[in-house]
Amino acid sequence: MRVFVNLMLMATVLVAQSGCSTGLERRFAEVERMRVMAAEAGAEWLQTEELIKQAKTEATRGDMERSNSLLELAQFQAETAIKQAQHEADAWSGRVVQ
């Protein structure tokens, strides 16, 4: 019985770990997608790509807290850069010297 419980426990942990890994990969892919969107709009910020790289390195090292915090910062930068580009699509013309 104990063997069975242990096997079930191990299986649960493995499934959970695999789910976490997939979730993390999805999160990285989403932030990267936003970075590329900002870059295509010609509006990528200086550090975003580096932040994603650092977040990956920290995740590989197992420091998930640091990885998350770097990824959140990268996401904020990418999102803000996209909003900046959307705003500037019209706003720039208001600055032309008349």
Add this chain to the structure above:
Amino acid sequence: MRKAIAAVVLIGATLLMQQTALAGAEEDRLAFVKYYKTRFPDIPFAEYANGIYAIDSDARGQWLEIEEFPPYEFAIEKGQERWETVFANGKTLADCFPQALQEIRVSYPRLDERLGEVVTLEMAINQCRAANQQPPLTYGDDEIIDITAFLAFQGRGKKLDVRVPENDPRALDAYESGKRFYYTKRGQLNLACADCHVTSVGQLVRADRLSASLGHTTHFPVYRSKFGGMISLHKRFAGCVRDVRAKPFALQSTEFRNLEYFLSYMGNGLDVNGPGARK
């Protein structure tokens, strides 16, 4: 009959739009010149070819002293050697440029009719090398900067006369794209080129005064004491973009070539006086 009328109306509308855009470019330039004239009434138009030293009298003295023994002389000499280097097929770079040597610098940037895009002097040099089965030079490296330094020196005193051909909508698009780039805020600091070089021109950023954009392209390439070497105009663009904490575009990217096209058009009528020396 209806089709013919519609075609005539369409052609007329297209021509009108092109004329309006072209008039827009010249209106932009006149407004640009007027802005700086109003901002610095005592500075003659021709002085803007000297960049920041037109408006920073303190730094001007140091610059004039540097110009007595110009740090860019080696670049000119090396550039001449490279200009005269004979390719394996017996030709040289000069064979690709039908203009007089003194006219080459002011012939760029221009819209290449075949490519339909802005071609800069650096790009034309690499096009020439490709046509002569030579590998391209790396933009930003000394080798190509030296050649442009030599050509800029030969072209000293010639006036910028950038054309936006009215019969080519691709030229108008390139001009508009450069203009849009110039006025668009970017990066973590949310700044446009115009924020520093129009709105805050002459103000201090730490210990340096912000230069006017009128004449920004006249004196490149420049020797920068800060780096102890020559840099190209696009390297400077990349530096500015990085300074506002945005990711810079590649040297000779479409974005930077169009920006060069717009800024050079704004400087029409100013002398080309490169290579230059800057802090």
